[in-house]
Amino acid sequence: xxxxxxxxxxxxxxxxxxxxxxxxxxxxxxxxxxxxxxxxxxxxxxxxxxxxxxxxxxxxxxxxxxxxxxxxxxxxxxxxxxxxxxxxxxxxxxxxxxxxxxxxxxxxxxxxxxxxxxxxxxxxxxxxxxxxxxxxxxxxxxxxxxxxxxxxxxxxxxxxxxxxxxxxxxxxxxxxxxxxxxxxxxxxxxxxxxxxxxxxxxxxxxxxxxxxx
Amino acid sequence: xxxxxxxxxxxxxxxxxxxxxxxxxxxxxxxxxxxxxxxxxxxxxxxxxxxxxxxxxxxxxxxxxxxxxxxxxxxxxxxxxxxxxxxxxxxxxxxxxxxxxxxxxxxxxxxxxxxxxxxxxxxxxxxxxxxxxxxxxxxxxxxxxxxxxxxxxxxxxxxxxxxxxxxxxxxxxxxxxxxxxxxxxxxxxxxxxxxxxxxxxxxxxxxxxxxxxxxxxxxxxxxxxxxxxxxxxxxxxxxxxxxxxxxxxxxxxxxxxxxxxxxxxxxxxxxxxxxxxxxxxxxxxxxxxxxxxxxxxxxxxxxxxxxxxxxxxxxxxxxxxxxxxxxxxxxxxxxxxxxxxxxxxxxxxxxxxxxxxxxxxxx
Numbered sequence: 001x002x003x004x005x006x007x008x009x010x011x012x013x014x015x016x017x018x019x020x021x022x023x024x025x026x027x028x029x030x031x032x033x034x035x036x037x038x039x040x041x042x043x044x045x046x047x048x049x050x051x052x053x054x055x056x057x058x059x060x061x062x063x064x065x066x067x068x069x070x071x072x073x074x075x076x077x078x079x080x081x082x083x084x085x086x087x088x089x090x091x092x093x094x095x096x097x098x099x100x101x102x103x104x105x106x107x108x109x110x111x112x113x114x115x116x117x118x119x120x121x122x123x124x125x126x127x128x129x130x131x132x133x134x135x136x137x138x139x140x141x142x143x144x145x146x147x148x149x150x151x152x153x154x155x156x157x158x159x160x161x162x163x164x165x166x167x168x169x170x171x172x173x174x175x176x177x178x179x180x181x182x183x184x185x186x187x188x189x190x191x192x193x194x195x196x197x198x199x200x201x202x203x204x205x206x207x208x209x210x211x212x213x
Numbered sequence: 214x215x216x217x218x219x220x221x222x223x224x225x226x227x228x229x230x231x232x233x234x235x236x237x238x239x240x241x242x243x244x245x246x247x248x249x250x251x252x253x254x255x256x257x258x259x260x261x262x263x264x265x266x267x268x269x270x271x272x273x274x275x276x277x278x279x280x281x282x283x284x285x286x287x288x289x290x291x292x293x294x295x296x297x298x299x300x301x302x303x304x305x306x307x308x309x310x311x312x313x314x315x316x317x318x319x320x321x322x323x324x325x326x327x328x329x330x331x332x333x334x335x336x337x338x339x340x341x342x343x344x345x346x347x348x349x350x351x352x353x354x355x356x357x358x359x360x361x362x363x364x365x366x367x368x369x370x371x372x373x374x375x376x377x378x379x380x381x382x383x384x385x386x387x388x389x390x391x392x393x394x395x396x397x398x399x400x401x402x403x404x405x406x407x408x409x410x411x412x413x414x415x416x417x418x419x420x421x422x423x424x425x426x427x428x429x430x431x432x433x434x435x436x437x438x439x440x441x442x443x444x445x446x447x448x449x450x451x452x453x454x455x456x457x458x459x460x461x462x463x464x465x466x467x468x469x470x471x472x473x474x475x476x477x478x479x480x481x482x483x484x485x486x487x488x489x490x491x492x493x494x495x496x497x498x499x500x501x502x503x504x505x506x507x508x509x510x511x512x513x514x515x516x517x518x519x520x521x522x523x524x525x526x527x528x529x530x531x532x533x534x535x536x537x538x539x540x541x542x543x544x545x546x547x548x549x550x551x552x553x554x555x556x557x558x559x560x561x562x563x564x565x566x567x568x569x570x571x572x573x574x575x576x
Contacts, residue, residue, distance in 0.1 A: 179310075179312065179313075179351065180350070181316070181346075181350040181351075182349060182350045182351070182352075183346050183349040183350040184350075186349060188349075192324065196328075
């Protein structure tokens with residue numbers, strides 16, 4: 001029950017994007033295609049979990065040695081994992097890698113990853129830290145998917161998924177594809193989609209809590 | 214309750230003194246003053262213009278009714294939705310597809326106005342935001358060549374404005390000469406009037422370029438409601454005289470823009486300083502429509518006289534920069550949207566003079 005609630009918190013009441021407004025930069029910049037944002041979600045999730053796990057170990061060794069050594073080691077490890085994610089993505093999904101550009105290496109200094117890693121390094125129990133990282137990553141992935149689906153459907157009139165068998169991987173929404181609202185794919189479209197979804201999330205969470213302001 | 218005796222503190226520096234005139238009266242009178250220019254647009258462009266106006270107004274009314282219903286209100290009679298729809302239609306070219314007009318209006322009402330709480334709570338002019346959204350999304354709809362009742366098909370309205378900008382290829386000519394050299398059509402009436410005037414003016418060494426009469430009379434490709442410059446000026450003067458709008462705002466806006474266009478506008482053509490075609494740029498594009506009817510929107514403009522002056526100067530400078538150096542032609546709608554974002558800041562610094570110090574000497 002307790003362990004499950006860590007993941008639920010990341011998805012709902014402490015959702016990184018819709019409640020804490022962390023991870024806005026990748027959310028706005030790369031969530032214009034569904035498939036690209038799925039790859040980005042996977043990269044964030046992996047970097048987040050790996051960095052949290054190793055930061056917990058760093059925390060064990062750095063206890064009593066001051067914060068700076070801890071920060072440096074933690075940042076170094078996070079940068080390693082971000083680089084790994086970047087190289088692996090370039091090997092397995094070259095198209096998505098090209099579309100994501102600088103945003104995967106930039107995960108090294110992503111505030112969500114840094115924050116989770118610091119929590120773990122400060123001595124949060126390893127199990128809890130991992131579950132919280134998993135929850136935050138899944139919460140972010142859910143946000144990315146919803147935003148990207150909305151922006152791609154409105155801005156291109158398509159939904160890009162994996163090609164399976166005879167299915168090319170791209171769903172075309174005919175009336176929208178003929179005359180898409182391209183502004184949805186610009187930064188303003190990202191802000192609008194994120195804003196509306198955050199408002200919706202706030203309303204749902206307030207209703208779920210039963211009472212509120 | 215504190216010792217000062219005031220228990221209710223207003224959350225924002227809104228006007229607290231109410232006059233005898235209600236908001237719907239102001240809104241409907243603004244809409245009324247815009248109708249002659251719209252009618253002229255329908256006369257010049259024919260039925261396509263009427264369909265665009267019908268689509269934008271109809272969509273605005275339907276969206277307003279539906280979103281207000283969510284709040285269990287009925288707000289169509291305050292005129293705000295009608296005016297927004299009319300403004301959107303006036304800014305769109307007559308060749309715009311119907312669905313573009315409808316979505317532009319719907320975006321204006323649903324996203325820009327009702328999302329933030331409806332009339333009086335939006336921080337950006339809905340009509341302009343809707344049109345800019347449409348222009349970003351469907352730029353091809355704005356690139357359709359338009360012919361008027363009296364002159365043949367020319368360039369698309371915005372392409373014409375871009376072509377008239379002083380560029381390296383304009384060879385030191387003025388804006389209208391540049392357009393004429395690009396094969397831009399003028400009406401027969403323009404040829405007669407300009408020829409007659411030039412014959413009279415010849416002894417003075419002054420010659421009007423072809424198209425000068427068309428520009429003033431409103432016979433040119435452009436947004437449906439933006440071409441009738443004389444009707445727009447008349448409407449603006451009427452609104453200012455009735456105190457619906459503050460005359461200071463368009464005056465400062467247009468003066469700043471004209472000054473900058475005159476001083477720096479000729480640089481691109483290699484004509485040096487003080488050689489810009491200020492008169493052309495005042496009359497061309499949607500500048501007059503936007504300045505008189507949209508920049509003066511009381512919801513999205515500053516409250517105090519000092520703030521209004523600062524806002525007008527900012528508007529003029531932004532319009533100049535966006536029109537002469539921006540990537541989208543015209544510049545006026547984008548300049549107002551940009552300056553709308555600064556209004557809360559302007560209102561914070563340009564406070565009215567306090568007539569009496571609060572008791573207790575707080576702050």
